[in-house]
Amino acid sequence: MLGAGALGCSIGGLLARGGSDVILVDRFQAHVDAINANGLKMSFGDSEETVRVAAFNSCDGLAPVDLIIVLVKSAATRAAIESARPLLASHTMVMSIQNGLGHEDILAEVAGREKVLAAKTYVGGVFLAPGHIASGYLGKQTYIGELDGRLTPRLQTVVDEFNKAGLLATASTNIYGTMWDKLLVNVATGALCAITRLPYGWLYKVKEIEEAALAAVAEGIAVARANHIRLVSEEPRYFWDLAAEGLPAEFKTSMLQSLEKGEVTEVDFINGSVVRWGDRSDIATPVNKTLVALVKGIENFQSSFGKR
Template sequence: MNICILGAGALGCAIGGALAEAGADVTLVNRSPAHVAAINAHGLALVTPDGERAVAVRAATSCEGLGVADVVVVLVKSFDTRTAIEGARSIVGPDTVVLSLQNGLGHEDLLAEVVGRERVLAGKTYVGGVMLGPGRILSGVTGKHTVIGELDGTATPRVQAIAAAFNRAGLRTEVSDNILGTMWDKLLINVATGALSGITGLVYGELYAIPALRDTALAAVAEAMAVARASGVRLSMAEPVEAWDRAAAGLPFAFKTSMLQSLEKGSITEIDFINGAVVRAGARVGMPTPVNAALVACIQGIERRMAIDRQPVQPKE
């Protein structure tokens, strides 16, 4: 199976490295010339609890010149989705499948607008990765599961073949007949803590110590659950507190949400595909979502302030 990992950062390299070790023909696409050069020169260095090893795998800074892929796994940041898939048109052939394993909700619609909805699969993964340097990552694959599926819930041969390839690589993967429900379940966990952590600057242990923040989180999740149900989505959670509890399960006191990490690096966040996705879905079914709308506004305000702070100071005349 010829697989292109579009957005091969830490997570993409963890998945792509495992697939390459299992015999798949993998290409890692990442915009960093240093990262790509290190992989092509020395292999992808995977650091695991069993030690460090180098995996021979091809890497590129763009899709230019690459052949048509059987599967394109999309792992770019949410806000880069359209640009990335537009740049990957040359590797999308008549039978290519495009699988999004990104955080949040709404990427599948952006991908479908470019390559056609019939090509798009969706999924969620709990595999982890940390970038240690160019071409070198800490890989968290063992014991982590991935769920993928057709958008209409059909168990097609193509989605089963991809799951089989992932499982051969030690990436524990199952096919879901309710992938939209799975995506919403993961979204609820992100809704519970991401924006609140980003706004307050608090790590998990501190966030969970403040009752008022818990109440706000539960209100945001309750809105999201109501919107999901009104949209015909089947959830696995019955009460908002389940998302709040799951969000912190097994994590250390000092753990930081990805949204907080992005803000600390001065980067824009994926808020539009998390709480923002709830607001858009609510508008489609005629349901107000004031808590999530307020959280989106606050994060966007922080992003705007960072942009202003980065502007050069104009000299006085």
């Protein structure tokens, strides 16, 4: 697991619990030390388990592996896979489960396109303390696919490994459609939650925010249609409603959580992906361009004047 934050530990911990040989790699030294000293503590609602799994703060000295799962922040993707060169062998697969679009192209440039798989997951994770996360995986689907849509033996091997761990994984012949489905969920609320600082219980009460969200998603649907991407729905409200399904009123998108920590967001890989694909397809995306500009403005303000 290249990136062992909340989601990386959620998936990596479950794989380890299911019998897979897992290595967690993360730069947060206190987190790595806690996992190695006491195991990875995983909370599942009212229950809790401790999973023994090896953790490191870099890939230096590690041997090649069968699969690298990339779950670092989007802006760190290239540096992370460059640092993972010691793990690459002729048989190694590299798979992103990050939010947004564009990571697979970065991974392909470094590792080779023939090594890359793509995936999207609805599994969740919350970081509670170094060495301790909460995992939400029951009933949450993960879709994994080859970039060209083929059903291959190596793809089935990865899917089987996930299912063995209790992760609901499906081999997809339409992984780009699946990635766009998840992208549009993030387009619906990610930037608007970050800009307004409103958690879901308040975000969904503002009619003007809903209208902006539907407009942003409509642009994404138009871009996907122009690129012959098969979506689960072409109704913007479907993605707006899906974004909040089963989530508490206090839920905050990862983009807002990044701003609250004073970190760079993943807006370039979410709303920015709609803008880039739109520019290539000659589809106007003014709402998403505006959302990208506003989030980047907040990032710049915080980096220049401090988090407020």
